[in-house]
Every structure is written in structure tokens, then in C-alpha cells.
Amino acid sequence: MRDVAIIGIGMMKWGELWEKSLRDIAVEAAINCIEDSGTNRVDSLTIGCMSSGVFNGQEHLASLIPDYLGKKNIPATRVESACASGGLAVRTAFLEVASGMSDYSLAIGVEKMTDISGSMATYALATAADQDYEAFHGVNFPGLYAMIARLHMERYGTTRDQLSEVAVKNHRNGALNPYAQFPQTITREIVANSVMVADPLRLFDCSPITDGAAAVLLTTVEEAKKIKKHPLVTISGIGLASDTIALCNRKDLLKFSAIELSTQVALKMAGKKISNIDFAEVHDCFTIAEIFVIEALGIVKPGQGGPATIDGLTSLEGSFPVNPSGGLKSKGHPVGATGVAQIYEAVSQLRGNSEKRQIKNAKTALTQNMGGSGGSCVVHILETK
Amino acid sequence: MRDVAIIGIGMMKWGELWEKSLRDIAVEAAINCIEDSGTNRVDSLTIGCMSSGVFNGQEHLASLIPDYLGKKNIPATRVESACASGGLAVRTAFLEVASGMSDYSLAIGVEKMTDISGSMATYALATAADQDYEAFHGVNFPGLYAMIARLHMERYGTTRDQLSEVAVKNHRNGALNPYAQFPQTITREIVANSVMVADPLRLFDCSPITDGAAAVLLTTVEEAKKIKKHPLVTISGIGLASDTIALCNRKDLLKFSAIELSTQVALKMAGKKISNIDFAEVHDCFTIAEIFVIEALGIVKPGQGGPATIDGLTSLEGSFPVNPSGGLKSKGHPVGATGVAQIYEAVSQLRGNSEKRQIKNAKTALTQNMGGSGGSCVVHILETK
Numbered sequence: 001m002r003d004v005a006i007i008g009i010g011m012m013k014w015g016e017l018w019e020k021s022l023r024d025i026a027v028e029a030a031i032n033c034i035e036d037s038g039t040n041r042v043d044s045l046t047i048g049c050m051s052s053g054v055f056n057g058q059e060h061l062a063s064l065i066p067d068y069l070g071k072k073n074i075p076a077t078r079v080e081s082a083c084a085s086g087g088l089a090v091r092t093a094f095l096e097v098a099s100g101m102s103d104y105s106l107a108i109g110v111e112k113m114t115d116i117s118g119s120m121a122t123y124a125l126a127t128a129a130d131q132d133y134e135a136f137h138g139v140n141f142p143g144l145y146a147m148i149a150r151l152h153m154e155r156y157g158t159t160r161d162q163l164s165e166v167a168v169k170n171h172r173n174g175a176l177n178p179y180a181q182f183p184q185t186i187t188r189e190i191v192a193n194s195v196m197v198a199d200p201l202r203l204f205d206c207s208p209i210t211d212g213a214a215a216v217l218l219t220t221v222e223e224a225k226k227i228k229k230h231p232l233v234t235i236s237g238i239g240l241a242s243d244t245i246a247l248c249n250r251k252d253l254l255k256f257s258a259i260e261l262s263t264q265v266a267l268k269m270a271g272k273k274i275s276n277i278d279f280a281e282v283h284d285c286f287t288i289a290e291i292f293v294i295e296a297l298g299i300v301k302p303g304q305g306g307p308a309t310i311d312g313l314t315s316l317e318g319s320f321p322v323n324p325s326g327g328l329k330s331k332g333h334p335v336g337a338t339g340v341a342q343i344y345e346a347v348s349q350l351r352g353n354s355e356k357r358q359i360k361n362a363k364t365a366l367t368q369n370m371g372g373s374g375g376s377c378v379v380h381i382l383e384t385k
Numbered sequence: 386m387r388d389v390a391i392i393g394i395g396m397m398k399w400g401e402l403w404e405k406s407l408r409d410i411a412v413e414a415a416i417n418c419i420e421d422s423g424t425n426r427v428d429s430l431t432i433g434c435m436s437s438g439v440f441n442g443q444e445h446l447a448s449l450i451p452d453y454l455g456k457k458n459i460p461a462t463r464v465e466s467a468c469a470s471g472g473l474a475v476r477t478a479f480l481e482v483a484s485g486m487s488d489y490s491l492a493i494g495v496e497k498m499t500d501i502s503g504s505m506a507t508y509a510l511a512t513a514a515d516q517d518y519e520a521f522h523g524v525n526f527p528g529l530y531a532m533i534a535r536l537h538m539e540r541y542g543t544t545r546d547q548l549s550e551v552a553v554k555n556h557r558n559g560a561l562n563p564y565a566q567f568p569q570t571i572t573r574e575i576v577a578n579s580v581m582v583a584d585p586l587r588l589f590d591c592s593p594i595t596d597g598a599a600a601v602l603l604t605t606v607e608e609a610k611k612i613k614k615h616p617l618v619t620i621s622g623i624g625l626a627s628d629t630i631a632l633c634n635r636k637d638l639l640k641f642s643a644i645e646l647s648t649q650v651a652l653k654m655a656g657k658k659i660s661n662i663d664f665a666e667v668h669d670c671f672t673i674a675e676i677f678v679i680e681a682l683g684i685v686k687p688g689q690g691g692p693a694t695i696d697g698l699t700s701l702e703g704s705f706p707v708n709p710s711g712g713l714k715s716k717g718h719p720v721g722a723t724g725v726a727q728i729y730e731a732v733s734q735l736r737g738n739s740e741k742r743q744i745k746n747a748k749t750a751l752t753q754n755m756g757g758s759g760g761s762c763v764v765h766i767l768e769t770k
Binding site: 001021023044050051052053054056057058059060061062063064066067072073074075076077078079080081082088091092095096098099100101123124126127128129130131132135136239240241242243244245249257258261262371372375376 | 386406408429435436437438439441442443444445446447448449451452457458459460461462463464465466467473476477480481483484485486508509511512513514515516517520521624625626627628629630634642643646647756757760761
């Protein structure tokens with residue numbers, strides 16, 4: 001297996017992009033990435049997108065995007081694993097390079113979610129749950145995560161303030177990110193008094209509906225050393241794992257096997273422990289998600305996610321910063337783009353280019369991107385010297 | 386890059402499977418494949434499916450299918466490239482094994498198309514075209530292929546009888562295939578007198594709407610030699626290429642760059658010429674498709690696809706048999722499953738297990754699977770000693 005580096009990263013301002021189409025935003029992020037990389041060479045392309053079929057009436061992005069990117073005829077693949085589609089795109093591009101099939105492989109994550117009504121968007125997102133045993137009966141993602149949150153509160157004593165602090169911390173980081181959809185700082189009171197969505201989750205516990213894209217360009221470490229426009233950033237570990245799609249099929253609602261396994265696989269591949277990681281971008285689709293994810297990653301013990309957040313462990317100045325980008329909560333959550341944007345943030349931090357939100361001496365990063373209620377998870381370990 | 390072999394293949398009877406769900410058919414084909422392989426080991430899974438979001442309200446098959454297959458927690462990927470999703474799944478599983486990420490990698494192709502009305506199915510299929518410049522304006526796939534057919538008739542003198550003979554030949558082969566959706570033999574007169582769909586294409590020029598799945602299990606050649614339940618079949622070449630998604634963006638409607646390029650790449654990788662290939666499974670979504678595909682592959686010269694078909698070149702007894710399985714036309718076309726089923730047929734033939742439709746001395750096969758109106762194409766070269 002060949003060693004793989006990331007030589008280019010591309011983002012764009014996320015939000016409700018009424019004036020731009022699916023193809024526009026995918027191409028914009030990709031061009032920003034190519035311009036950043038110092039090369040125009042793209043041998044293959046992987047697009048992560050959750051549900052362009054339902055959101056936009058458009059499948060076959062593996063034909064559409066190369067064409068509009070001016071890279072017609074290159075081999076292209078679209079991958080999907082619900083909200084983990086972006087992370088999966090980076091992993092698939094990694095396989096292209098690691099196997100020797102391509103030398104320069106571009107991964108784009110994209111979702112254009114505002115082309116349909118809010119109720120249709122809720123339907124589209126619910127296709128990440130079990131259609132027959134969950135979605136058809138009216139359970140949607142706020143409902144599924146609310147059940148997890150309720151049990152977490154019951155079992156561990158997790159509080160309203162602890163949930164709120166995840167949102168407060170991520171909006172504080174997002175306010176320093178020029179690409180964030182909601183770069184406003186908020187207070188615990190604002191979260192606690194926002195409209196109820198699915199008890200105990202309120203509006204400010206939920207990540208938003210977003211249009212957006214992000215892109216990263218991968219090549220071999222050998223090629224990257226030739227280009228050397230930026231400090232060398234390598235992908236030293238990747239883990240991918242699945243779990244039951246339906247919550248009702250899990251023995252314990254607070255046991256997230258896909259997160260745990262993918263993290264173990266990625267750390268083992270990189271030859272690291274979680275204590276060797278300097279910071280993480282994680283999948284805070286709801287505030288409760290960041291709390292149980294940092295527990296499943298092993299950053300804190302089970303039940304300690306809430307207290308650790310209140311104590312500032314995961315803040316920008318804490319000993320283990322989580323979601324310096326602002327996370328899904330503040331940066332936005334264009335579902336197929338999120339996993340690629342996590343890698344964007346990790347590389348930006350490792351290069352030392354994150355300006356006001358820069359983490360000091362960041363050398364090793366972990367990104368964690370999951371689908372559904374943890375039915376799939378992709379973890380990447382990135383390093384620089 | 387590690388050498389890759391196919392050690393297991395699984396199919397099922399295709400048709401309108403009202404009594405089975407998406408997950409049922411995917412699992413049925415996968416179990417048949419695992420039983421065929423001589424091992425129960427599956428390290429990773431790739432699912433090819435075009436539009437389970439629109440057809441079934443169900444994305445996230447990378448979580449759903451491992452769970453229902455009894456392989457919960459394994460790494461899984463869903464890929465999509467419209468009607469080439471199946472071929473793309475096999476290529477992605479190939480990368481898993483070739484790169485060293487997995488030793489045993491299962492590829493499943495699946496589509497459950499009859500859960501929605503015929504008009505909604507037409508809408509779902511049109512998501513493989515350019516939504517903004519084609520589908521939204523009412524152009525669907527019979528219409529797009531009819532334009533290609535009309536130009537082929539104008540430029541090369543291709544006739545109604547030549548189109549009809551593609552269907553007649555493929556139904557003759559399909560009648561020998563126990564898995565075919567429409568195993569009935571037909572005549573040129575039946576085709577020529579069937580109802581008009583999009584002039585000049587009639588009902589019997591079109592592949593059907595189908596529910597179905599297929600699966601293949603890949604491992605390294607080294608591992609395959611240990612198991613040796615079947616004669617060794619290797620994947621010696623793979624090509625993947627893209628083209629403009631919209632027909633209107635091509636300089637020549639009869640120039641299929643994605644087919645030509647993917648074929649050249651696959652043949653080069655295998656160290657073969659098209660004249661070294663014994664037979665092919667190709668993407669006859671419409672009768673005109675088989676005619677232009679055998680031209681683009683270089684089996685015959687441009688314009689000779691029709692006459693060659695009438696002359697019997699591509700029949701089971703001809704010098705270059707095409708679609709011994711019955712093709713999409715007779716076997717059926719569950720869009721995400723088709724590319725995997727082509728590999729099933731190729732392996733079955735190379736093993737010498739195809740009974741009444743067995744091609745004599747078949748040692749080298751080519752499969753060609755395309756998306757949309759040729760906006761993407763995957764070609765595999767398979768070999769046995």
C-alpha cells in the first residue's frame with residue numbers, strides 16, 4: 001500500500017445558497033482545492049453526496065461533476081453513506097492512490113439541501129434511517145437522537161447545561177471561521193430557551209440544513225514531496241465500520257460500535273493512541289452527539305462527555321480541542337460535504353493556517369464522520385511533522 | 386497493486402418481486418455468492434445501487450445491508466454511477482483488495498424498482514440524465530436513445546431489422562438463463578410490431594423495469610489459490626471513464642468517449658487487444674445500445690454493428706458472442722445490479738458452468754456497463770487459464 005498525502009484543500013462559504021446549484025458548489029470547492037494544491041493534475045475523482053436523488057432529482061454525479069469541472073473523461077465514483085458520505089469519499093480516494101490506480105485523486109463532498117421544502121428535506125434525511133422500521137412510522141433524526149440524549153441523561157446525569165455548552169463552544173469556534181453558516185456566538189440561555197424540537201433537544205441543539213461543498217486532493221507522499229507547496233500532511237490511519245441502521249436493533253442505545261471500531265482501526269493503522277492526538281473534528285449533528293462521540297473515541301470515559309465539555313477540555317484552549325471549525329452546529333451540515341470539510345479543517349490546522357482559531361503546536365488530528373444514528377462511521381488520522 | 390481473483394458469484398431469479406424487499410434481494414444474492422465461494426469470510430462490502438433514495442426512500446445501504454447480511458460492523462461503501470453502479474461496485478471492491486485494505490471483499494449490486502409507480506420509476510431513471518438541461522424538460526431515456534438510434538440509421542443505414550435482431554438474439558440467449566426476467570424467445574416481427582415508445586424505439590427495443598440483485602466475492606490470487614473450489618478467474622483489467630452527462634454537450638452523438646476510453650484502459654492493463662477476447666457482456670439497455678457499444682469496443686467498425694448482428698457474429702455460436710446471459714433486454718435491468726450480474730455471467734462462462742448457453746473454450750471475457758446515455762462506463766477483463 002502506498003503512503004498517501006493531502007496536498008490541496010478547498011472550501012467555500014456555506015449557507016442557504018439560493019443563487020447556486022449543486023454542480024456550481026461542487027465545482028467551486030474543487031477549483032479552490034486545485035488552486036490551493038499547486039498542481040492541475042487530477043487522475044480520478046470521488047464525490048461524496050448523500051441524497052442528490054431526493055434533494056435535487058439528480059443522480060449520476062460521477063458523470064455530471066467531472067464534466068462541469070473541466071475534467072471530462074476522468075474516472076469518477078460517487079459514494080454514499082448518509083451523513084458519512086464525505087468521509088467515505090476521502091477514504092475511497094485514498095484507495096485510488098494507495099492501490100496505485102491513480103496518482104492524483106480528488107475527493108469532493110457536496111449537498112444542496114435547500115432546493116426542496118423543509119418537510120421534504122426531513123423526508124430526505126430520514127432515508128438515512130431504517131425506512132421500514134423507523135422512517136415510515138414517523139421517527140426522524142431529532143427523534144432518534146432525543147432518545148439517545150434522554151437515556152444519556154438518565155444513566156449518567158448529563159444536564160441541560162452540558163448539552164448547551166457543546167453548542168456555545170462550537171458557535172464560539174465557528175465565529176472565527178469565515179466559511180461558517182452561523183458564525184454567531186450564543187449563550188447557554190439562548191440554547192435552553194430555544195424552541196423544542198424533540199424533547200430534550202431544542203433548536204440550538206440541532207445542526208442546520210445547509211448548502212455546501214468541500215474538496216481535498218490526495219497523492220502519494222513521494223509526489224507530495226516533489227510539489228512541496230505546503231508542509232507535508234499525511235493520512236496515516238483510516239477506519240470504516242458499520243452498525244445496525246435501526247436503533248431498536250442495538251442492545252444498548254449508548255454503545256456506538258461503528259465509532260469505536262473505526263477509531264480502533266484508524267489508530268492502529270497510524271500506530272497511535274487517542275492520547276497522541278492533538279485535536280479532533282467530530283460529528284456534532286446534535287449536541288448530544290458530540291458528548292457521546294468524545295466518549296466513544298476514548299477522549300473521556302463513558303458519561304464524562306458532558307462534564308468535560310463544561311470544564312473546557314474540548315474548547316480551543318483546552319487540552320483536547322474538539323471542532324475548532326465550529327463543527328456541524330455552527331459551520332453547517334451539508335450532509336455529503338461534512339466529512340470532507342472536517343479533513344479541510346484538520347489540514348488547515350496542521351499547516352498552521354487557521355488564524356484566529358489556530359490550535360497551538362497541532363501535529364496530529366483525528367476526524368470522525370458518521371451516518372444516521374451511528375450506523376456507519378469513518379475516522380481519519382492526519383499527521384504533519 | 387495486488388492481483389485480484391473472483392472466488393464467489395451469486396444471482397437470483399429477477400423479475401417483479403412484489404413479495405421481497407430491497408434488503409431481502411440484496412441479502413439473497415449475497416448469500417448465494419458466499420455459499421458458492423467456499424468461504425464465509427467477508428472483510429468489507431461495496432453495494433452498487435443507483436437510486437434507492439427515490440425508488441425506496443432508503444439511502445445508507447452501507448449500514449442496512451451488512452446488518453441484514455449478518456455481517457454487522459464490517460466496513461461498507463455504497464457507490465452510484467446510475468446504471469453503471471454495479472460495475473463500479475466491483476471496481477471499488479477491487480481497490481479494497483488490490484490496495485491491501487481488505488483480503489476478502491464482497492460486491493453486491495441491487496435495485497428494487499417496482500415499489501413505486503411506472504411514472505415515478507421513469508422520473509427516478511431520468512435522474513441519471515442532466516436534471517437541469519434534460520430531465521426537467523421532459524426528455525427521458527427512451528427519448529435520448531431514440532435520438533442516438535435515429536442518427537445511427539441516418540449516418541450508417543442501420544435498419545429496423547438490425548435493431549430487432551439484437552432483441553431476438555438476446556431473448557434467445559435469455560431463454561437459456563434460469564434467472565432471466567423474460568426468458569421468452571421472440572421474432573423480429575414481434576419487435577417491429579410492438580408499441581412505439583420513442584420513434585424509432587418500440588417496446589421490445591427497451592430493457593424492462595426489474596427487481597434484482599447479484600453479488601461477487603473478490604480476494605487476492607494468492608488466497609484464491611488456497612481455496613481453489615473453482616477454476617481460478619482473475620480480474621486482469623479494469624477501466625472507468627466519464628463523459629458529459631447531457632447528450633447536447635457532445636460534439637458527436639455517435640462518439641462514446643467513456644466507452645472507448647474505459648475499454649482502452651482495461652485492455653492495456655490486461656495486456657490484451659479486443660481480438661484476444663472470447664466474448665462480452667455489454668450494456669444493451671436499448672437495442673441501439675448493443676449496436677453502438679460493439680462498435681465503440683472495437684469488435685466491429687463504426688456502422689457495422691447492425692449488419693454484424695444480422696450476420697450472427699454476436700450470437701452464441703458466432704465468432705464473438707455478446708450477451709450470452711440474455712443481456713439487459715431479456716435477463717432484466719435492475720439498474721444497480723446489472724454490472725455485477727455481467728460479472729456473474731462472465732465468471733460462470735469462464736468456469737464452464739453455463740450449461741445450455743455455454744460458450745465453447747471461453748478463456749477471456751469483457752464486461753461493459755454504462756450509466757445514463759454513456760456518461761460513465763466501467764469495463765472489466767476477466768481471465769481463466
